[in-house]
Amino acid sequence: MGSDFRKIVELTDVKAEDLMSIFERASDMAQLWRERRMPQSLAGRRIALVVNETGWRNTTAFDLGIQAMGGICVQPPLRWDAHEDLHDLTAYLGNWFDAIVTRAPQLSILRSVADSFDGPVINARTRQNHPCETLGDLAFYYHKHRTIDGIKVAVISPKSNILGSWVEAAAVLPIEVVQIYPAKWHDQKSAEAVSRFSCSSDIKAIEGSNIVITDCWPEGADPAELMGYQVTDKMLDGLPDDVEFFPCPPVYRGKEVSAEAMRHAACRVIEAKAFLMHAQNAAMEWVFGEG
Template identity: 65%
Template sequence: MSEKIRDLLAISDLCASDAMAIIQRAQDMAAFWRERRMVQSLAGRRIVLVVNDSGWRNTTAFDLGIQAMGGICIHAPLRWDTREDLPDLAAYLDNWFDGIVTRAPDLAVMRSLAHSARAPVINARTRQNHPCETLGDLAFQLHRHGRIEGIKVGVVAPKSNILGSWIEAAAVLPINVVQVHPDKWLDRDAAASTPRFRASADMYELADADLVVTDCWAADAEPEALLDYQVTSTVLDRLHPEADFVPCPPVSRGKEVSADAMTHRACRVIEAKAFLLHAQNAVLEWAFDVS
């Protein structure tokens, strides 16, 4: 099958020009999708989707996007934590497939898979990061406002895969990212080592943000400890008029997001998540170096 072109494991593995090329190509993909004239960039490509959890948005979008661009997508019911060694599993997949789209428990597992496989490997989520989710939100930001340079992104979340990929993005793109959460859950290490990323316990950091995103509350947190960090309509009223609120699904109303925040004029999660498909289609093209 195909020799490796490029893996997408973390946004911070990319150079700024490649990250921007994916975000910009997502604009074309959105237009192709609306006009029902998808490019057949993956014609003849056979791609395996390896997912063993209940998440459905980005994996469904991968399946749909691969097929819409002329490829073949097969779901393989395998796990990376079986008695079979990962290099053996990678070799078996290489017999049949040109590309691997997968979720894995840890980024280290994803990197080991990419090291062993000839086929490009695309990260559909780990516990440490979720690169396509962030690329999709950035593609929406570019679509809606025409730029991402210099924007401020407020991430109301504990250490998590969503925060992880926003930190990755801040490391390579000209954006400023601030994590907002109680001290216990702030990623101080990343703030000390990553350009354009910092951490704060002050919810008023969101007032001048251009984009506000959330993730689920930490499993080890008592709800009372985090209630002051719930994004409500009152919080959103403090944003500037052109700011967007894009909570990361699944949204837990009454926890990280209030019910009234989901109907606020700033909430654009439905429109934003449409760009998950378009960004992932751009990633697929990039991985195979076709367009």
């Protein structure tokens, strides 16, 4: 393995100019995918996809994307929180694999995996962050608008892994991110640390947003406390004409979004999630020093 490989555990691991190059390359990847002429930039690369958790979109996209770019993808049935020592596990994987794409229950575990593995590591999700999901959404926005400078992102969500990576994005990129939710679910610590991230309990803080993100209601929450934060078609009507609405799957109509909002012209979640794979493919090239 060469010394020019990189790792993506948090978006703050990547410089702004490199994130922008990933978005640009994701646009190229989208075209190449449609034309069925994917670059074989992972030819000869062997990637371990270590996933023993629920969810399927971004891990399926990794598996398919790696194969489409000529790589070999294998899913070892191991868990990082099992009885074997983590450093032993990464050493065993290092015997056979050039890179690891993985989920872990805790960000600290995934960071330890990245620190101990001598090769690229990409975070496919933890309970604290989900960098690929945010990469995909921003890549789609950039593909459509050709810029992200100065955009406002409203994340209508409790403190969650989705919000976590939008905070990371705000720490690196020239975007403003606001969390809109009842105060007891605010990520106040991040608001104090990241100047382009803020929290609000006022749904009117959505005004002027270029991107609207939602996440699932907290388990056991009182619906009466959260209905005022449900994204509706009327709410979307009051936003800029070019607003992009990306409710985070899984989407629960009648809870965080209304059924009408899912049919609104601003709702482009299907198109945005197509870019999940294109952005991940671009990231795979980047971590191997190809970009």
